[in-house]
Amino acid sequence: AQSVTQLGSHVSVSEGALVLLRCNYSSSVPPYLFWYVQYPNQGLQLLLKYTTGATLVKGINGFEAEFKKSETSFHLTKPSAHMSDAAEYFCAVSSMNTGFQKLVFGTGTRLLVSP
Amino acid sequence: DADVTQTPRNRITKTGKRIMLECSQTKGHDRMYWYRQDPGLGLRLIYYSFDVKDINKGEISDGYSVSRQAQAKFSLSLESAIPNQTALYFCATSDPSGGPYNEQFFGPGTRLTVL
Numbered sequence: 001a002q003s004v005t006q007l008g009s010h011v012s013v014s015e016g017a018l019v020l021l022r023c024n025y026s027s028s029v030p031p032y033l034f035w036y037v038q039y040p041n042q043g044l045q046l047l048l049k050y051t052t053g054a055t056l057v058k059g060i061n062g063f064e065a066e067f068k069k070s071e072t073s074f075h076l077t078k079p080s081a082h083m084s085d086a087a088e089y090f091c092a093v094s095s096m097n098t099g100f101q102k103l104v105f106g107t108g109t110r111l112l113v114s115p
Numbered sequence: 116d117a118d119v120t121q122t123p124r125n126r127i128t129k130t131g132k133r134i135m136l137e138c139s140q141t142k143g144h145d146r147m148y149w150y151r152q153d154p155g156l157g158l159r160l161i162y163y164s165f166d167v168k169d170i171n172k173g174e175i176s177d178g179y180s181v182s183r184q185a186q187a188k189f190s191l192s193l194e195s196a197i198p199n200q201t202a203l204y205f206c207a208t209s210d211p212s213g214g215p216y217n218e219q220f221f222g223p224g225t226r227l228t229v230l
Contacts, residue, residue: 041224100146
């Protein structure tokens, strides 16, 4: 079965600092990996996704993630945090089962950004 | 206007009551999903639907039922609500054409409290 593990339920950074949110996956087949963001009182929206090809994936709002097969990781980074980045971030792995796309989410990491 | 809408946004009910959560979408997608979000557990799939005639159970369907009234409408019912069904509920949609790397589009969520 596929799964993802997000290390750290909360991450605190100062505005302008590097953001690093960790995600490790477990999959017996090449994984399709996603990062979603949930802003306060909103639904989830896609930040970026890895399918095949380039291992460094760029997403919206300056975020990027690097797929590292040897480390089974897909960590999310942003060089300089902004106050508006405060949100909850979910890593997810996708697979197909009888035509159905199954998304398995991690437990989420809440990013806190201080001035 | 939002592509995926959910009503109500907040609901407080009592143990044993029947309650219905509604989801509508204007994206024209065939696939629709209901998820439940609990703190520290991420999102878990309750039910999913390929189209009006095809509805399937997810990993935590006990205590829930659904109805797909039209391509654009997917309702979740709690026949007899219990306190451990207190959670944030999300509806999502997707286009089937992309397979495992499809983006799912989420509604804003319904916060349900069962007293």
